[in-house]
Amino acid sequence: MRKVLLLTFALALFSTFGFSQADKFWSANKESRSNFITDKAVARLSYPKDFKLFNLNIETLKQTLFAVVDKSSLKQSTIISLPNAAGSIEQFEVYEASNFEPALQAQFPQIRAFSGKGITDKFATLKLSISPQGIQTMVFRTDKPNEFIEPYSQDHSVYSVYSSHRETGKLGWSCSTVEQKMVSGLNAEVSSLTGSSNGTVKTMRLAQSCNGEYANYFGATSSAQVGLVMAAFNATLTRCNGVYEKDLALHLNLIANTTAVIYYSPSTDPYSTTLSQWNAQLQSTLTSVIGEANYDIGHMFGASGGGGNAGCIGCVCVNGSKGSGITSPADGIPQGDNFDIDYVVHEVGHQLGANHTFSMSNEGTGVNKEMGSGITIMGYAGITSQDVAPHSIDIYHQASIAQIQANLATKTCPISTNITANNVAPVIAALSNYTIPISTPFALTGSATDANGDAVTYCWEQNDNASSTQTGTSSVASPTKATGPNWLSFSPSASGTRMFPKLATILSGLNVSGPLTGGDAGTNTEALSSVSRTLNFRLTVRDNHAFSSVAPIAVAQTAFADAVVTVSNTSGPFAVTVPNTAVSWADGSAQTITWSVNNTTAAPVSCANVNILLSTDGGVTFTTILAAATPNDGSETIIIPSSISSTCRVKVESVGNIFFDISNANFSIVPALIVLPNAETTKG
Structure with a gap:
């Protein structure tokens, strides 16, 4: 009885603490939006229409966060509160998660990054950047859209909180990376992978450059204002690292000499006005200024042009080509969730070893495993004629994870740190194969255990490559499709069960699901087979463990398991x-x-x-x-x-x-x- 009373008291105390934190950091802003002079990022075409506004006491939040990085305090974590898109307040336990090499972090002590795990919502994972320019966050959610916090007012005292809703098709952006097949040896390794992380965290040195136009956008016109650019780099990399950590157990750190390749004048920087020339110009710049021995992957940001190009596929750690990735927006706004997730994470995915996963155009790489535009990061959602949705979801397809991990396993440049004492991968119970009748709904179920008690999520995805003829309108889901992708990828779920097709389609008495809201008409996303065929599926289980850059170092881990469903035309429909x-x-x-x-x-x-x-x-x-x-x-x-x-x-x-x-x-x-x-x- 005494234990129960103590637990009750502790929960009450924690609840009181949580509400005091809400009062300490945040308060709802009820002013008319027409009263604000807004931050320039609010002007972007993809800015959400539905959001909540909150006032932030930035100094109080900063003091709480910086107690973690104060080595004399010996604190490994702290608890903060953040508003969510519903307008309520949540608590997170937060850890230091620096994106800077130590020498660079010492040079910019007021620019920091943190990771956090949800207390109010155990499935929530937080990425937060802070600088003298304010904060930005990304909260990875389960069974609901991810959420973002960004400055709304020009003085960065009022912040918007919104759910992910990006319409990339309005922005005229395209990736011009020339697709290349993975070498045969790596393809063999891809098929035999059982997980994406294997008890380690990989750390890579990122040489990040920018042209003068990018620096000028953030108000930097000379090296005296370098902190403005570093804050922008940090904000984008914090969100990007959130994806790399969660899906790949990978973290990128900006190199100590980053400021040497930040440029402030469009007329004198080493990058021309022709975007197609930037890859070679960046590689030449990094080779001469940074030196090939001093970085593992190189990237460059512009502020206009509407394109990205990795320069190569899987060339990280390869001298002479590892520093040729570029990303630049079409709307002149090189920040925000669409820039960070839809563009940068896509191009870096190429550099790490992933090909495009869409099938509306078949590139012959063996991983065109998504219908139409695709919807995961290495797809093209929002910019094709077969859009399954108006924007991507914030995960790498299982085929992309496998490609990247197979590629990184051959490289010597990432620093691999064993973290099994702090976090281990989830273990998936054995799956079975089944034969089912045609035109009949079915459900796949998996279960996993996690020794660290992490809140695991499940993601069932089809693992069948499209043929060379399954392009354009033939790339969408169809009951008569005897091979290739027929099932859309969805964001990870707390449930290990996925229904095929989704429940709403079944309840309507239909066998085919149309596009998601905002997708192109006729771009079907799910279809029960009316013909005999084999469906290969992969279950990816993520443990969503929050990254920590200081002891005890930890990062998220994943596991894979495969199942085969054979559709027989000698029976059904049931x-x-x-x-x-x-x-x-x-x-x-x-x-x-x-x-x-x-x-x-x-x-x-x-x-x-x-x-x-x-x-x-x-x-x-x-x-x-x-x-x-x-x-x-x-x-x-x-x-x-x-x-x-x-x-x-x-x-x-x-x-x-x-x-x-x-x-x-x-x-x-x-x-x-x-x-x-x-x-x-x-x-x-």
Whole structure:
């Protein structure tokens, strides 16, 4: 009892502390937005329309954060509060996560980066940058959009908080990196990878340059204002490192001599006005100014031109080519979530070893494993004629992770630090392969354990490459597609189960899902196969561990597992036939559920028994068992339970397999009529 009371007291104390932090750092801003002179980044075309405004006490937040980097305090972490896109306040435990080599960090002690893990939301992971110009953040979420905080007012006292919603198609940006196949040896390593991290964190030295136009955008016209550029570099790299750490167990640090390749005059910098020449010009600059022995990967930022080019694929650590990556926006605003995530992380992904993953154009690299434009970082969401969505999601496709890790495994330049004492990769329970009928929904389920107690997430993705003819309009999902990608990638989820297609499509009685909101009409994103085919899937489990750059050093770890689903045209569709309309059934009455067996009892599907389940919330959950392991004979009479609802659905699912169907319309369970002797009929 004493332990319970102590725990209750501790939770109450923590809750009080949390609210005091909210008052200490943040307060909601209720002013009319027309009253503000806004930060120049607010002018970008991709700026969200829906956001919340908060006032920030920056000095108090800075004091709290800098206590972690004060070596005399011996504090390894601290707790801060941040507003979220819903307008409420959350707590995070925060660690130092410097993006600078030690000598550079000593030169710019007021420019810092931090990582954090959610306390209010255990699935949240924070990346935060701070400088005399204010803060920027990115919060990686699970089962909802990622969130960002950026300065809103010109004086950086008021901040906007918003969910990720980037419409890159408006910006006229394109990647001109010439695709190259991975060498055959690396392709073999890709197929045998079991995880992306293997108990280590890889650290690489980044030589980051910029042209005069970029420096001028941030107000720097001479080296006396170098801190403005360094703050911008740090803000972008903090967000980018959030992706590299989470998916790749990789962290990039700006080299000590970074300021030597920051330029302030567009007329005298070493970069011409022709973007296509920047790759060679950057490589020449880094070779002569920095020296090839003093960096592992080189990149350059511009402020206009609307393009990116990595210069090569997987050339990190290779002298003469490792320093040729460039990124420049189309809207003249080289900052913000679209610049950081859609552009920079994409181009650096090429340098690290990843090819494009879209299939609207097949580049013959073996990883065109996403339909149409693709939706992950190495896709082209928002800038093609087959856009599955208007912008990418903030993850690398499993094929990209595998490519990058296979490439980095051959390099000697990353510093690999063993972190198994502080964090180990999750362990995925063995998966099984299945044969299912055509045109029938199915679900894949995986589970994983994590020795460190991290909140793991699950991401099921198809692992089939498109053929050379599956391009353009033929690259979208289709029931008759016998090979290639047919299933969209979604952001990681807290659930290890993914339904195929998504639940909304199933409840509508459809076999095909259209594009996400804002995608191109006709760009189908999911399709149940009506023909025989093999579907290869990979489950990626992320532990989302927050990165720490000081002892105890730790970083996120991942694991892979594969499963094969074979679709057989000798059986199916397996489908519920009754109830399939808006009928009303009385509780306690005997009713007959029917379904189309369609040869699913025979080999190779071989489903002898099924479960029959009831939902009273429109098919979201099925908590009532109407019949368990009953023969798969197409009919079962059941007694309707006393679950009064107008949004009932029936699910018939295979036993020992993964396929199922749900009735196509809501039906009602109503109170039974009770006939009393010598009295009128009444409702019971």
